[in-house]
Amino acid sequence: MSADPTQVLAFETDCHIFDGCGFPAPGLHSFLFEPLWGDADSNLYFNKTMLLALLGSIIVIGFFWAAFRKPKVVPGKLQMVAEAGYDFIRRGVVYETIGKKEGEKYVPLVVSLFFFIWMMNLWSIIPVAQFPVTSIIAYPAVLALIVYILWVSLTFKRHGFVGAFKNFTGYNKELGPVLPLAMLIEFFSNLLVRPFTHAVRLFANMFAGHTLLLLFTIASWYLLNGIGIAYAGVSFIMVLVMTAFELFIQALQAYVFVLLTCTFIQGALAEHH
Amino acid sequence: MSQLLIIAAEGEMENPLVPPIPELVIGLLAFVIVFGFLAKKLLPNINKVLEERREAIEGGIEKAEAAQTEAQSVLEQYKAQLAEARHEAARLRQEAQEQGAALIAEMRAEGQRQREEIVAAGHTQIEADRKAASAALRQDVGKLATELAGKLVGESLEDHARQSRVIDRFLDELEEKAEASR
Numbered sequence: 001m002s003a004d005p006t007q008v009l010a011f012e013t014d015c016h017i018f019d020g021c022g023f024p025a026p027g028l029h030s031f032l033f034e035p036l037w038g039d040a041d042s043n044l045y046f047n048k049t050m051l052l053a054l055l056g057s058i059i060v061i062g063f064f065w066a067a068f069r070k071p072k073v074v075p076g077k078l079q080m081v082a083e084a085g086y087d088f089i090r091r092g093v094v095y096e097t098i099g100k101k102e103g104e105k106y107v108p109l110v111v112s113l114f115f116f117i118w119m120m121n122l123w124s125i126i127p128v129a130q131f132p133v134t135s136i137i138a139y140p141a142v143l144a145l146i147v148y149i150l151w152v153s154l155t156f157k158r159h160g161f162v163g164a165f166k167n168f169t170g171y172n173k174e175l176g177p178v179l180p181l182a183m184l185i186e187f188f189s190n191l192l193v194r195p196f197t198h199a200v201r202l203f204a205n206m207f208a209g210h211t212l213l214l215l216f217t218i219a220s221w222y223l224l225n226g227i228g229i230a231y232a233g234v235s236f237i238m239v240l241v242m243t244a245f246e247l248f249i250q251a252l253q254a255y256v257f258v259l260l261t262c263t264f265i266q267g268a269l270a271e272h273h
Numbered sequence: 274m275s276q277l278l279i280i281a282a283e284g285e286m287e288n289p290l291v292p293p294i295p296e297l298v299i300g301l302l303a304f305v306i307v308f309g310f311l312a313k314k315l316l317p318n319i320n321k322v323l324e325e326r327r328e329a330i331e332g333g334i335e336k337a338e339a340a341q342t343e344a345q346s347v348l349e350q351y352k353a354q355l356a357e358a359r360h361e362a363a364r365l366r367q368e369a370q371e372q373g374a375a376l377i378a379e380m381r382a383e384g385q386r387q388r389e390e391i392v393a394a395g396h397t398q399i400e401a402d403r404k405a406a407s408a409a410l411r412q413d414v415g416k417l418a419t420e421l422a423g424k425l426v427g428e429s430l431e432d433h434a435r436q437s438r439v440i441d442r443f444l445d446e447l448e449e450k451a452e453a454s455r
Contacts, residue, residue, distance in 0.1 A: 043295055069318065112308040207289065
């Protein structure tokens with residue numbers, strides 16, 4: 001087992017149990033790729049994740065382009081599916097949390113976020129690609145950053161400097177002597193921890209999901225020797241189960257991300273009491 | 274464990290929570306592309322169509338409502354007309370009944386009048402016949418009586434008797450007797 005950060009596909013190791021080689025466990029190295037182009041040290045390179053990210057963008061745009069380019073009042077099948085997705089986010093997420101009047105402005109952002117993240121997550125189980133883009137922290141981080149900048153600036157715009165400060169710190173006179181402590185905690189929780197957890201929640205879920213899939217996939221291959229074959233079967237069933245589970249988690253995490261986004265925006269717009 | 278140590282020693286494993294700059298840039302780019310297309314072109318497209326559809330549906334509902342209102346008003350009109358017609362019919366029937374009754378009464382009166390006329394004419398006729406019969410009878414009886422008397426006396430008293438008023442007087446007496454006995 002080398003420390004080479006390129007991802008080693010399970011069948012490339014040609015290593016089975018009882019062959020005298022150790023289990024090629026998945027780890028951090030499974031999330032690092034040799035650049036397809038450029039040099040990893042120069043900060044000027046292009047790797048598999050980037051390719052998947054851009055490809056995913058094209059797929060999302062392609063889907064909505066095909067569905068909404070020339071939409072009809074009486075929709076076709078594709079338009080109906082896309083409309084259902086769009087309507088789900090618009091009504092089920094944005095209107096529900098922010099409200100119809102104030103929320104309308106943020107519908108494009110939230111819809112884009114949802115379908116972008118979902119696509120990035122879906123790469124995890126799409127054959128050949130089989131890698132969730134969002135399991136690289138950079139992608140969730142940049143999305144969380146966009147949301148963070150949006151809601152912080154919205155808070156300042158809506159409440160002014162003092163109002164925004166009160167909003168961030170959860171200022172509440174009734175707390176009495178605990179107020180300074182509460183304000184300090186709220187300040188950290190809102191301005192520092194919140195964007196971090198927002199990004200990490202998505203990242204960690206995808207990271208863990210991919211690791212699990214890798215683990216069972218590699219194990220299926222590794223165990224394929226002697227008595228191990230029976231265990232390999234079990235492991236392979238787990239691959240199937242986990243794939244189905246991941247399919248669910250991918251949609252769920254995309255949903256959670258946009259739901260939190262809407263909650264943050266709503267908090268920024270809400271009157272401070 | 275030894276693997277991890279090797280990895281750590283070589284320093285190739287980066288902290289998975291530290292985002293590499295190029296990936297941040299690509300991530301931002303990828304998202305901005307999606308957002309740009311959706312926000313500028315595709316979602317306004319579909320919003321327009323959704324709005325059109327909503328209007329179409331509401332227009333349809335409005336049309337249906339208008340049709341229903343019209344149907345309702347027409348129905349009421351018909352009902353009013355029907356009621357009026359019924360009323361008219363009832364009135365006509367009443368009128369006809371009244372007219373019929375009047376007609377019958379008139380006819381009855383006329384019939385009564387004609388009957389009385391006929392009866393009166395009959396009476397007159399009977400009276401006249403009776404008088405004629407009585408006159409003829411008187412003559413015949415006078416003649417027979419004269420003839421009988423002539424035969425009894427044995428001579429013709431015809432001319433003489435005609436000139437005298439014996440027979441008349443005799444008959445008048447008979448008449449008076451009859452009157453008295455009646």
